[in-house]
Amino acid sequence: MFNKTKSPAPSPQPRADNGSSIPPLPDLPTPGGPAASAARPAPAASARGLSTLSSDLQFEGGITGGGDLQIDGSIKGDVRVGRLIVGETGAVEGNVSADYVEVRGRVVGGISGKQVKLIATAYVDGDITAEQMSIDIGAYFQGRVLQGRREAPAPTPAPRPAAPEPAPQIIDMKGPS
DSSP states (O other), X not given: OOOOOOOOOOOOOOXXXXXXXXXXXXXXXXXXXXXXXXXXXOXXXXXXXXXXXXXTOEEESOEEOSSEEEESSEEESOEEOSEEEEOTTOEEESOEEOSEEEESSEEESOEEEEEEEEOTTOEEESOEEEEEEXXXXXXXXXXXXXXXXXXXXXXXOOOOOOOOOOOOOOOOOSOOO
């Protein structure tokens, strides 16, 4: 009466608005990809799913978290997540911070990340701080780009101790007696 079914087909990769696969970060395996194996437990990074703010939603306030987020609606507030994709219909008015940021829609505010990509349909008005940056032909960008790595500041040299003052000399000004 009950039959054991075969293992389910692997779930499809999350897709961006144009149907292309979302590139994984070098240090994070793709969820459900070849790195995930039934023989060993999946690391916490690959267990995360992609959260989506759909195109008919508007959100006011900040969003923070360590997961992956795709914005197809609009957000008025700062966004700080692990990976962020702003879809073609997505809009953010506020600062954005993530390890990986891909903009296909509109961002008015600063962007900070390790990898930042502006796709041809992107509109960005704000400064970008990134280790790696790419801008496709057709993307609109108004602002400054600061390329930087998150390194500890160089230590400042300790002040040198002052040279010891010579002992005062007593000079007899009376002359011979």
